[in-house]
Amino acid sequence: MTAELIVDARNATGECPVWNTAEQALYWVDIPAGRLYRWSAATGQTQSWQAEEMLACIALHPAGGWLAGMQSGIFHLQPQDDGSLKAERLAQVEHARPHMRFNDGRCDRQGRFWAGSMLLDMAAGTAAGALYRYDGQLQQVLDDLIVPNGLAFSPDGRTMYLSDSHPSAQAVWAFDYDTDSGTPHDRRLFIDMKQHPGRPDGAAVDVDGCYWICGNDAGLVHRFTPDGRLDRSLAVPVKKPAMCAFGGANLDTLFVTSIRPGGDISDQPLAGGVFALRAGVSGIEEPAFIP
Template sequence: MTAELILDARNATGESPVWSTAEQALYWVDIPARRLHRWNLADGHSQSWEADEMLACIARSSDGNWIGGMQSGLFALTPHTNGRLETRLLSSVPHALPDMRFNDGRCDRQGRFWAGTMHLDMAAGHAVGALYRYSAGQSEPLNAQISGLTVPNGLAFSPDGKVMYLSDSHPDVQKIWAFDYDTDTATPHNRRVFVDMNEHPGRPDGAAVDADGCYWICGNDAGFIHRFTPEGTLDRSLAVPVKKPAMCAFGGPHLDTLFVTSIRPAGDISDQPLAGGVFALQPGVKGLPEPEFNT
């Protein structure tokens, strides 16, 4: 199966792809560039908006705007025609150390926003990240639901919303966990190892769940997107022409296209000139509409 380059975006860290069914367009972020990007399926046109802080993860809001995890907290986001991204603080976050930011995040099936934090110096291995939950009108600051994370990633929910998945991408961890998820109280419990990615190519990065309940995870550093069954068995691995796929999302008119964002590392990339691009694959399965943040 061949991955199609849909945009040579050259993102430093392309993350958090979200398909808009209403617009038939793909949105994603470039974290260090502080940009929100949009690519239109009909004509291939792309545009972007600049934020005031690093923007790491996004979800569409039911009011037609966006919610995003940045450096100092969670923000309501409104793109403007002048290329600026208006930001309004929803809730601050009590970081454990300076120089931290949000990383991976998305909504559960009930429209509550979940996102994790990490230290900017990933190589230092500070296990000071945490996973937070935010609901509309919630008082600030945020309270950690899960602590002791280094690089939280791979957040996803099963089709019925009763299983939550979470990974840690740091080379010293490389685990994906599954939790039973109480959809009424938004409480994850019964944490267990779903997949030990030390046994598979690549570190676990961003993820998506398909309509069959299978979990797709980007194998960062290895150039693969892996599909695992709900039992944690490797079902297939799809190759992309870059080493660092970052996150995947289902989209397209029939939700049967798997979009993949990627990272363009510093230094010599002559062996992967398309690094930082956005790709599309046809995996033969369908995804699910991405839940909106319930405002």
């Protein structure tokens, strides 16, 4: 299953791909650049818009545009014709320390928005990160995380997955999830990623309930069954795949964003690009935010 480069985006940290079914287009962000991107499946053309601070994760907003986790809080973003993003801050976050931002995030099956926070200095290895829920009010639900990542929900919404991608952690946990209250409980180890190639980064879930997660540093995207068994690993031509999402006309294409690190990357010239893979299975349409 050869990975096809669809956009040579050269993103510093390409993250949070979301397929917009109505537009048949893929959206994603470059976190440190604060840019939102759109790729049209019909035309192959790419557009982008600039935010005023780091932009980490997005979900469709019912009023148009995007709900977004950024540096200072949760925003409603609306792309403008001049390439800017009109931003309305809906909730300010009180980070545990200075120099933090939101990271991975998405909506649960009921339309609540979830996002994790982290120190900008990932190398510090400090567990200052937390996981937040936004449903009109912003509430911290979990803490003691270094780099929260891999957030995903089972098809029935009753299992929540969360990873910590810091090299000292490299774990994916599963939680029972109360769909009425939006509360995770009974946390347990789902995958010890130290037993598999790559650190656990962004994730997606397919119609079979299998969990797809990017193996950062290993150039792989892994599929795990609901009981935590490794089912398959697909290769991408870069070392740092960051997050994956299902899209395409039949939701059977796996799109993968990636990271373009500094230094000599002559061995991976496509780093920071966006790739498409035939995964052999369909995904689930991404829920929009429900205020």
